[in-house]
Amino acid sequence: MDPYLRVEDLRVSFNTTDGVVRAVDGLSFSVERGRTLGVVGESGSGKSVTSLAILGLHDPRRATVTGGITVGGRQLIGRPESEVRRLRGRDAAMIFQDPLSALHPYYPVGRQIAEAYRVHHRGAGRAETRRRVIELLDRVGIPQPGRRYDQYPHEFSGGMRQRVMIAMALVNDPDLLIADEPTTALDVTVQAQILELLADLQAESGTAIVLITHDLGVVSQVADEVLVMYAGRAVEQGTVEQVLLRPQHPYTWGLLSSVPSLRGDAEADLRPIPGNPPSLIDVPAGCAFHPRCRYAEHTAGRCGTELPELRAAGTAGHRVACHLRTEERARRYAEDVARVGVAR
Amino acid sequence: MARFLLRRALSAVLTLFAVSVLTFLMFFALPRDPVSGMCPKNCDPERLERVRQELGLRDPLVTQYAGYLKGIVTGRDLGGAQGGRCDAPCLGWSYVNNEAVTDTLARVLPVTLSIVIPAAILWLLLGVGLGLVSALRRGTWLDRAAIGFSLAGASFQLYFVGAVLLLVFVYTLRWLPVPAYTPLSTDPWRWASGLVLAWVSLAFLFSAIYARLFRAQLLETLSEDFVRTARAKGLPRSRVYGRHALRAAITPVVTVAGLDVGAALGGTVITETTFGIQGLGRTAVEAVRDGDLPTIMATVLVAAVFVVLANLLVDLLYAVIDPRVRFG
Ligand SMILES: Nc1ncnc2c1ncn2[C@@H]1O[C@H](COP(=O)(O)OP(=O)(O)OP(=O)(O)O)[C@@H](O)[C@H]1O
Ligand code: SF4
Ligand SMILES: [Mg+2]
Numbered sequence: 001m002d003p004y005l006r007v008e009d010l011r012v013s014f015n016t017t018d019g020v021v022r023a024v025d026g027l028s029f030s031v032e033r034g035r036t037l038g039v040v041g042e043s044g045s046g047k048s049v050t051s052l053a054i055l056g057l058h059d060p061r062r063a064t065v066t067g068g069i070t071v072g073g074r075q076l077i078g079r080p081e082s083e084v085r086r087l088r089g090r091d092a093a094m095i096f097q098d099p100l101s102a103l104h105p106y107y108p109v110g111r112q113i114a115e116a117y118r119v120h121h122r123g124a125g126r127a128e129t130r131r132r133v134i135e136l137l138d139r140v141g142i143p144q145p146g147r148r149y150d151q152y153p154h155e156f157s158g159g160m161r162q163r164v165m166i167a168m169a170l171v172n173d174p175d176l177l178i179a180d181e182p183t184t185a186l187d188v189t190v191q192a193q194i195l196e197l198l199a200d201l202q203a204e205s206g207t208a209i210v211l212i213t214h215d216l217g218v219v220s221q222v223a224d225e226v227l228v229m230y231a232g233r234a235v236e237q238g239t240v241e242q243v244l245l246r247p248q249h250p251y252t253w254g255l256l257s258s259v260p261s262l263r264g265d266a267e268a269d270l271r272p273i274p275g276n277p278p279s280l281i282d283v284p285a286g287c288a289f290h291p292r293c294r295y296a297e298h299t300a301g302r303c304g305t306e307l308p309e310l311r312a313a314g315t316a317g318h319r320v321a322c323h324l325r326t327e328e329r330a331r332r333y334a335e336d337v338a339r340v341g342v343a344r
Numbered sequence: 345m346a347r348f349l350l351r352r353a354l355s356a357v358l359t360l361f362a363v364s365v366l367t368f369l370m371f372f373a374l375p376r377d378p379v380s381g382m383c384p385k386n387c388d389p390e391r392l393e394r395v396r397q398e399l400g401l402r403d404p405l406v407t408q409y410a411g412y413l414k415g416i417v418t419g420r421d422l423g424g425a426q427g428g429r430c431d432a433p434c435l436g437w438s439y440v441n442n443e444a445v446t447d448t449l450a451r452v453l454p455v456t457l458s459i460v461i462p463a464a465i466l467w468l469l470l471g472v473g474l475g476l477v478s479a480l481r482r483g484t485w486l487d488r489a490a491i492g493f494s495l496a497g498a499s500f501q502l503y504f505v506g507a508v509l510l511l512v513f514v515y516t517l518r519w520l521p522v523p524a525y526t527p528l529s530t531d532p533w534r535w536a537s538g539l540v541l542a543w544v545s546l547a548f549l550f551s552a553i554y555a556r557l558f559r560a561q562l563l564e565t566l567s568e569d570f571v572r573t574a575r576a577k578g579l580p581r582s583r584v585y586g587r588h589a590l591r592a593a594i595t596p597v598v599t600v601a602g603l604d605v606g607a608a609l610g611g612t613v614i615t616e617t618t619f620g621i622q623g624l625g626r627t628a629v630e631a632v633r634d635g636d637l638p639t640i641m642a643t644v645l646v647a648a649v650f651v652v653l654a655n656l657l658v659d660l661l662y663a664v665i666d667p668r669v670r671f672g
Contacts, residue, residue: 052572055576057572057575057576061483081581082580085578085579085580086578087578088575088576088577088578089576089577089578090578093576094573094576096569096572096573096576098569101568101569101570102569102570102572102573103570103573104570104573104574104588104592105570105592105666105667105668106591106592106665106666106667115577115579116577116578119577119578119579119580119583120578152667152668154667154668168573168577
């Protein structure tokens, strides 16, 4: 089956007064119907920029977007805004991180969802639209949807607001759902409820989901595949089992060792990756991770000069962008696991 | 909502009360004796003293203030020298104009309203329109032209703009009559043609501020998350701007407009002077010049009423625009 979403060699750069920001630099991935891709990476790695690019939401005056984005067989880059617009919210919908700022403070939530429905259902009457919106509010687990319809975003709790966002995204039965950190603003219990809701909805309708997060715990719960991003590039790709249980990239090792829930002993201290993500105006030559990588010295200087390509590694479908040789990597990783206890 | 209204109305009344007390005190702090001002030389001191007593100037301050308030609420008897019975709202008698102050106000207030209200409508439409165009077409020549226009508006003085307009349209082209006030009910055409230059010059100056304010506000709103959401829904640009961005960006404009209009209604001194029209502003300035205390007091109070009402209106509009205010 052809993947519903296919991103090929996506590049997004912004012209700023400080220089050109290369926020996404040659990114490729695809998602099939009914599957969930988890996109992880530290803050500033280009996750949100990627998701906005998929819906064509970047301001053409500020951003340059090149490469290929195919949604349901239609290539979007280079297509006129008026055509891309018809796809937004209908074929591909988006859930944003902070539902309080993402919802309009001045309109009742029901009307905001109704608006999303009617723009793609020109013939829909008032009563039909209202019925549809209330049905959706009910489906995402909002009690008393008829009454809640006329309330404003500030009258909802954080979790309920995110349900409103989800209802809005689902009102047109999209085939692709992009969720950019949908649970970051919520507490753990509510977060679990929202993730469960997304999984249920996906099971019902076979939606393809791109779930952006910096929380590997979330990924392990709901994703089928994982894409690890660093400085606007993919550094590792594979199934959840491959990436989380048999990670191949030193950056992924670092991410994993800083997640307590994924480790044997929750008591051990967190080991965040030392150093900071690089400036995207002046990305380090070679492997962008090399200034922070403990293994850079084992590749005879290639890390600082030569860009590592994504190559097959480990089991089928698993890909990694790192100069370490496979045997070398296995040995280093085993040592690391023994020392810090990454993985279970 | 009802409680919100009540609270606001109460604070408005308190503000007016405070203003009236302050003005009244200032009235007495003025070193000038209103009575000797009325007759500069050769006045019989005994007669002057009689007048002072008749005016109540020898009474304790509190009694005088109470009398003034009573006049406003129920009306009072001012004595033969001051036109006798003065009905509520009685604001006293002006020896300078030789009439009840309320009569003066009844004459000049419609003039100021006729200047300010059409001008405000004009400057809001112009300001918001220009701001909208330059925000939507930012970086283009249209944007630069709109900014240039508003910079010009912000850097000119009203009497200069007014003088140029007078010179061109009244004295050279003769398209317009010499500015004058005709009541709207008498002749709408003469009302408008006599005031249009005042409207245009006020609008030119004020719209400059509004254009820049609205442009900045709109650009800021366009980067808000909810605008991104609106676009992600697949809404056409017109709806994203018209429904989602505009409504949020207009809020601060409403505030500034309310305060500006409120202040302008208290008197547009320079406009009235430039075009030789007798409104509240000129009346107030002349009253100060002549030491006409009842008139000063009344014009200050009227200006305060307008400012307070404008604030109240702004609060109400806010509550209508932003549901968070209503419930907060
Ligand atoms: N409009 C823009 N103009 C200039 N730079 C931008 C713009 N949008 C994003 N960037 C830059 O692109 C980089 C990637 O940003 P992005 O928002 O995609 O990060 P992210 O991975 O989503 O991070 P987070 O986890 O914090 O959400 C950042 O360095 C950011 O500063
Ligand atoms: S390529 Fe080099 S610097 Fe980059 S992750 Fe691999 S070992 Fe580290
Ligand atoms: Mg982000």
